[in-house]
Amino acid sequence: MASSLESRIKFQQIFWFGVIGICALMIGFYLASNIFTLAFGIIAIAWLFLLPYHANLSAWLSLTTYTSALILPYFPGRPYLWEFAALLGWSGLIILISLRKFSPDAGEVLRRHRWLFLGIIGYCVVLMITMFYRGVGLRIIGSDQMGGRFYFQQFSCAIFPILFILLKINEKTLLKLFIVQCLLTSTFFVSDFVFASGKAAGLWFILNFFELPGDAANFERMAQMGGIRRYQSLNIVSQGLIFLILVFHNFRDFFSRKGFYLVPLTILFFSMGLLSGHRYLS
Missing domain, CATH: 1.20.5 (Single alpha-helices involved in coiled-coils or other helix-helix interfaces)
Known part of the structure; x- marks a missing residue:
């Protein structure tokens, strides 16, 4: 038997x-x-194995790559890494709650800022009503309509406020992540210059890893027609450099001995942004 x-x-x-x-x-x-x-298979396997770390990865990736040109390579729609980080946040939130690894004072913080989250819920409701009456579509899935990426970004990024409360990242870590974010604005240099000159040099494959600035195609078309070339990346990088100065120096330093190099350096970075052709630095 x-x-x-x-x-x-x-x-x-x-x-x-x-x-x-x-x-x-x-x-x-x-x-x-x-x-x-x-x-897709590699990403799916990595997604599964890194499931317990999704919350931390979401926070770190979103904070460091939000102003960068880094995208998810060879993926339809060319999503930014911070958009991918938002998706990690949703699965990371489930793991945090199920394993009870969130901050002990998260409930108190949520109650204290409840109107903020009610506002987020109201904003999402308005978006859903707009989508219902005006229609929405994603070209990457064969839809005839466009504009769905904006709504996808808004809904996916709605997780960040509650995720940051549950994780409770300390100030020193936030500062380091913001410094990396400012430095990664330089990645737009790569895509912008490759787009302008990489065709002859055979460097266009790099654009599978870096997104272009919003007006890169228009600026390139104007350069071919009028001969004047502008690089929008100068505007983006100059903002990152100016923010770096403000991180390491307070306003009083500009009126002290440090102002002898801080003021010219700030003017230099600001002028670099103006060379991009934009009327203002946002």
């Missing part, structure tokens, strides 16, 4: 191992035949 039971269990094990092996071979074949499927 025991031997028949053991043989049945072994048969079931062999059967399921065989099914898993065949599925693994099929998945491996399809992944190797399509680079987009391969990228």
Whole structure:
């Protein structure tokens, strides 16, 4: 009796191992035949293994890459890394709550700022009503309408306020992450200059990893027609450099001995932004 039971269990094990092996071979074949499927498979596996760290990864990625040109490579729609970080935040929130790893005073902070979250809920309701009456679509999934990316950004990023409350990142860490954010504005230099001159040099593959500034295509078209070339990245990077100065120096330093180099340096960065062709630095 025991031997028949053991043989049945072994048969079931062999059967399921065989099914898993065949599925693994099929998945491996399809992944190797399509680079987009391969990228999606790698991201899905990494997503699963890093599930306990999604909340922290979401906070760090969103804070450091919000003003950068870094995108999710070879992914339809060219989403920014901070957009991907917002999706990590939703799964990270579920893990934080289920494992009870959130900050002990998170409930008190939520009650203290309840009107903020009620405002977020109201804003999302307005967006849903607008989507219902005006329609919305995503071109990456074959829709004839456009504009869905904006709504996707708004809904996905609605997780950040509650996520930051549950994590409770200390001020020193926030400062370091903001410094990295300012430095990563320089990534727009890469995409902007590659777009302007990379075709001849064979560098356009780099644009699979970096997004272009919003007016890059218009500026390039104007350069071909009128001969005057402008780089919007100068505006973005100059803002990051000015913010770096304000992080390390307070307003009083501009009227002290440090002002001898702070004032010219700030004017230099501001002038660099004006060379981009924008009427103002936002």
